[in-house]
Amino acid sequence: MKPDTISxxxxxxxxxxxxxxxxxxxxxxxxxxxxxxxxxxxxxxxxNLKKSKALKGMSVANLFFEPSxxxxxxxEIAAKRSSANTINVDLENSATRKNETLMDTMQTLKAMQxxxxxxxxxxxxxxxxxxxxxxGVAIINAGDGINAHPTxxxxxxxxxxxxxxxxxxxxxxxxGDVRHSRVARSGIHALKxxxxxxxxxxxxxxxxxxxxxxxxxxRFDNLQKGLEGVDIIMSLRLQxxxxxxxxxxxEKNYFENYGITNETxxxxxxxxxxxxxxxxxxxxxxxxxxxDGPQSVILKQVTNGIAVRxxxxxxxxxxx
Ligand code: CP
Numbered sequence: 001m002k003p004d005t006i007s008x009x010x011x012x013x014x015x016x017x018x019x020x021x022x023x024x025x026x027x028x029x030x031x032x033x034x035x036x037x038x039x040x041x042x043x044x045x046x047x048n049l050k051k052s053k054a055l056k057g058m059s060v061a062n063l064f065f066e067p068s069x070x071x072x073x074x075x076e077i078a079a080k081r082s083s084a085n086t087i088n089v090d091l092e093n094s095a096t097r098k099n100e101t102l103m104d105t106m107q108t109l110k111a112m113q114x115x116x117x118x119x120x121x122x123x124x125x126x127x128x129x130x131x132x133x134x135x136g137v138a139i140i141n142a143g144d145g146i147n148a149h150p151t152x153x154x155x156x157x158x159x160x161x162x163x164x165x166x167x168x169x170x171x172x173x174x175x176g177d178v179r180h181s182r183v184a185r186s187g188i189h190a191l192k193x194x195x196x197x198x199x200x201x202x203x204x205x206x207x208x209x210x211x212x213x214x215x216x217x218x219r220f221d222n223l224q225k226g227l228e229g230v231d232i233i234m235s236l237r238l239q240x241x242x243x244x245x246x247x248x249x250x251e252k253n254y255f256e257n258y259g260i261t262n263e264t265x266x267x268x269x270x271x272x273x274x275x276x277x278x279x280x281x282x283x284x285x286x287x288x289x290x291x292d293g294p295q296s297v298i299l300k301q302v303t304n305g306i307a308v309r310x311x312x313x314x315x316x317x318x319x320x
Contacts (some may be wrong), residue, residue: 001125003147003185004213010132017319020131020139021312023148024189031315032154032193038311039158039304049306054314055084058115062088064142065121070278070302071142071151075118078309087114102126103133110137115320116313118142138316146180146242152277153186155308156234157194159301163273164231167194173226173268175202176236176258176285179209180243183277184236188214202226203258206247223258227267235260235276235285251284261287265295273297 008023018031042050060079064072072088079086089109091097096105106117116138119127124145131139143149157167164170172191178184178201191199201208202220220226227233240248260274274286274296282288291298 001123001147003124003145006125006128006147008128010128013319018315019319020127020141021150021316022128022131022139022141024150024153024186024193025148027150027189027193029193032157032190035154035308035311035315036158036161038315039154039307040161042307042310043304047300047303049081049303049310051081051083052310052314053083054310055079055082055317058317058320059085059087059113060116060118060313061109061114062086062118062142063091063120064088065091065119066143068120068142070305071120071149072118074302074305075140075142075151075309078306079313081306082310082314084116084313102130106130106134110134116140116316119144121145136320138313138320140312140316143182146182146185148186149182149277150186151305151309151312152183153190154312155301155305156183156187156275156277157190158304158308159275159297160232160273162300162304163297167191167196170196170232171198171200171230171269172196172232172234173200173202173230174234174236175223175226175260177207177238178203178236179207180239181236184234187234188217198230200226200230204249207249223264224267227264230268231272233260233265233268233272233274235274235280237277237279237281237285251281255284255287259283259285259287260290262289262293265290265293271295275301278302 011020011022013019076086118140120142121144124147126144127139127141174184200218276298
C-alpha cells in the first residue's frame, strides 16, 4: 500500500476518543497536544522520568518484526514505569513460523489477556489492518514500512517544544533519505498540525518524494542553501534496507554533499538544534563532532521517547 492511501480513521472511535495510535495524518491537534502535555507531566523539572500507576494490572506486548533498539526498549521501559506487565513476543520462535496467520497470533495473545500491542512491521499499513480487525485491545504503530512512526514524531515534537518557544515561526530542515523515511512522514504531519510552515526537505532528488507528494514543501538538493537560518536540523538515516542496490549512494560522496558537519551547522541559526531518530551512521549522515556536540539533542530524544510512550499508552488505556 502507498502511504498516501492509508487511512488512520479507525484510531478514533465514534465519540472521537483515541483508541489506537496508528499515524499522525489527520490526527486532531487536541489529541497530539494531549499526548505531549501528558508526557511533560511525566518528566520532573530536571528532566528525570517519573513513575506512574496508570497501567497497573494491564499487559502490553511488543511485536517487533523488524530490528529496533530505541523503540522496542523504550516501549518496554515505558510500560514498566507505568506499572504494566510487559512481554516481548519471541517472533523467531512463535507460531507465525509455523504458518499461523498474524491475526490468529494476535487473537491468541489477546486470549492471554494482553491489553495493548506495540507493532513494528515492514509492511505499510499492517498495524492499521490489525486495528481494524480486532476489538477490545489498543494497537500502537511502532513503525510500518515507509508509512508512519507516530511515537518517534511525538518524541521529536516534545524535544522541539523543550528548546523552542513555538512551532509557528520555526524553520525546520529535514535532511537525507526522506523518500524511505516513516520518521519524516510522521514528523511532517505533526509539524503541520502544530503550525510550522517553513519545512524544508534537503536531499538528492532520488531520495526525495515525487513532486506529487507534499508539493507544498520546499525542496533543496543543495545542503548549504537549505540550511540557511534554520532552527531545527533533522538528519535522517540512509535506509539502505529499503533501497534497491542502484539507489544506494556512495557514502563518501553523500557525506561530502549532505553530511552535517561543524561547517554546515554554521549556516543554521546559532541556537539551532540537531536531531536524528537513530541509529546514527557517524561520518555518513552526521559528523561525530556534531552528534556529540553542544547543539545535538539526539540522546535527549531517546529519553523523551520513554515519556512520550508512557503518555501514549496511558491515554489509550483510558479509552479501553
Ligand atoms: N528511531 C528508531 O525507530 O530507532 P530504532 O529502529 O532503534 O527503534
